[in-house]
Amino acid sequence: MDENKWLAERFQAQRVRLQAVAYRMLGSHSEAEDAVQETWLRLNRADTSDVENLAGWLTTVLSRVCLDTLRSRQSRREESLDLELAHPALDEPDGGDPAHEVLLADSVGSALLLVLQTLSPAERLAFVLHDMFAVSFDDIAPIIDRTPVAARQLASRARRRVQGANEGNQADPARQREVVAAFLSASRNGDFSALLALLDPEVVLRADAFTVQASIANQASGAPRLFPETVGAKNVADTFSGRAKAARLVLIDGLPGAVWAPGGEPRVAFRFAVDGGRITQIELVADPEQIRHFDLTWLEH
Template identity: 60%
Template structure:
């Protein structure tokens, strides 16, 4: 048996698992097949002898390709899911082997795929890999470029949505986006009373070193004048009143927030926290490495 034959046999032994992972990630059998084929091409071009854990290596490759596809799908606002692809009765005749059966059974029906489509790409990946395939958060963290703790939080948020315990999540997110929009409007227009009314009495703002340095250097016109920490509504109003002119509403890891993104490139991220319908905290991040770990989606308006 040649080395190529041996490698092909090893890959075929993992194909069913890889296809199952890709299908759960993408909700499309054809796209899952394409991803598995891409994994084979990458394996064929690699130094297979240097791979200690072939199954783990292939799963990581498939997960990263799927993550890229999900992010591209979100940016194009596509909805490619075809419910028939998840209907066991419609496709059972085409399925062979226990791993392929797993693709179309074991709770992967239209309802679950629709819920999965509401998650951010990072949430979906963390939930699928951990809750469905038992991958450790250390390994997941390396794929999504986050810490293991952050990866655990992604899976936890996704799990609540899937289990239906976030029944009011959509309404909450809509309300929080409205609060952020009102905050930015009041800030830009110098509306002291309106801005004050949006703040929790215990509101806290924290800014990383890069954000403080950028603020001190005046890198953005009429940007908030930041310190490492500011507490209380008065301090927050003083920081933002008449400022934040260039900030845009955004989703930060799926939560309402704002971003300064000249030419569409996030430079400063404002992650909001809420309590009782008011702004309870704002974390300002300008460190490029930290921003790169966030899932930032700039919104219209």
């Protein structure tokens, strides 16, 4: 068999798992696909004649590609514009690989992806590889240029933050709903002080590419100019004060949120992360394909 064809077949057998790893690293299907494609290009250029564990080699290369992406993203202070709820396709078996078993058992939703975005690149990589794909700390350490002990500490720190966020999300859903409802009310009424009181000082507002483009197109009508990322309570309060008049309270995949739905058709989804009675993150999603995947329960009409 032609060597290139043989290599391509072995890579294809790992593609589903690699896409799953990259998606959890990056929170974006398009960026994950780019990372997998870059891994394939590096495989083509590399001499793998002495590689005994190709799956492990590919995971290492992919992780380094994702780490570079996360660090670049962090340095630009902007996050992925297409955080998606749909999960990677899982309809192909992976030969009993333990990472695939973890993937099948895992149900990473939007709430966890939002939490993962708050981790440093090294924390996120250590947590995702070890806790979600059973990669050893001995293998993780050289990827992030740390010792195995340091890699373990990074994963442990990330795990505590993820668990803490999950506990916060599950502790009092009624309180979360109250906070989101109060935010919408303050926004509609232009109550700047109330908005500040509801927002964490370091709150982050993220808007997907569709929302950003719509805001640019609607600036002539007085709509605020939105950016991929806005940080700080005052800046976020400025964006929402006197607005969101047509937004309605809903549950988005079971979590309190809001939608702008002129004529009853959801056009923009507002997803919130709440911690300690304050909003720590707001995500605006206007991508029709993503909105179509949301499970919406109307709480306000």
